[in-house]
Amino acid sequence: DQQVKQNSPSLSVQEGRISILNCDYTNSMFDYFLWYKKYPAEGPTFLISISSIKDKNEDGRFTVFLNKSAKHLSLHIVPSQPGDSAVYFCAASARTSGSRLTFGEGTQLTVNP
Amino acid sequence: GAGVSQSPSNKVTEKGKDVELRCDPISGHTALYWYRQSLGQGLEFLIYFQGNSAPDKSGLPSDRFSAERTGGSVSTLTIQRTQQEDSAVYLCASSPRVVVAKNIQYFGAGTRLSVL
Numbered sequence: 629d630q631q632v633k634q635n636s637p638s639l640s641v642q643e644g645r646i647s648i649l650n651c652d653y654t655n656s657m658f659d660y661f662l663w664y665k666k667y668p669a670e671g672p673t674f675l676i677s678i679s680s681i682k683d684k685n686e687d688g689r690f691t692v693f694l695n696k697s698a699k700h701l702s703l704h705i706v707p708s709q710p711g712d713s714a715v716y717f718c719a720a721s722a723r724t725s726g727s728r729l730t731f732g733e734g735t736q737l738t739v740n741p
Numbered sequence: 742g743a744g745v746s747q748s749p750s751n752k753v754t755e756k757g758k759d760v761e762l763r764c765d766p767i768s769g770h771t772a773l774y775w776y777r778q779s780l781g782q783g784l785e786f787l788i789y790f791q792g793n794s795a796p797d798k799s800g801l802p803s804d805r806f807s808a809e810r811t812g813g814s815v816s817t818l819t820i821q822r823t824q825q826e827d828s829a830v831y832l833c834a835s836s837p838r839v840v841v842a843k844n845i846q847y848f849g850a851g852t853r854l855s856v857l
Contacts, residue, residue: 729776
């Protein structure tokens with residue numbers, strides 16, 4: 629039962645353009661959503677998050693959008709930079725489940741110079 | 742150190758042997774989580790500890806897996822009689838509190854376990 633899904637295993641964009649990473653979830657109890665970035669041989673690094681009471685959160689070049697009715701969230705990176713190349717994981721948590729994180733499979737983003 | 746520390750970074754073992762993986766969380770963090778990432782997969786929850794409460798073990802895949810957290814700080818994940826399917830990267834995370842509106846978890850670099 630994959631409760632968080634990232635349907636695109638990979639994404640390639642040109643430097644300076646927008647990167648859009650998508651994530652879908654099925655569990656309506658999720659109330660907090662996070663994006664993590666992971667470089668090879670390193671642990672995931674927290675990037676940005678959003679509470680279920682909001683529909684948008686912005687931090688510099690990174691914006692996360694949440695569409696609760698569609699159970700969909702997306703991460704926008706603009707402008708994209710080569711250093712953004714990494715695997716991006718979408719994660720969700722629910723206070724009723726002790727706030728453990730349920731992760732998607734990840735999307736490999738490659739930003740080409 | 743400032744971050745979550747895990748040791749060893751790599752572990753190669755033979756099938757049937759026991760292994761212990763260690764996690765030092767960020768100082769002051771009361772919640773500690775173990776996840777694993779198998780090849781090509783997302784992170785899979787294993788177990789979490791919150792303060793002195795009983796741990797949530799619901800993600801442990803079999804009774805060969807166990808974990809403890811001593812003194813509310815360091816945690817050890819033990820895998821007995823390892824199998825080849827246990828090969829994965831085992832990640833530890835800690836967070837300041839659980840059951841709050843915003844629970845950001847901070848991860849260590851992981852232990853890559855290879856069972857031959």
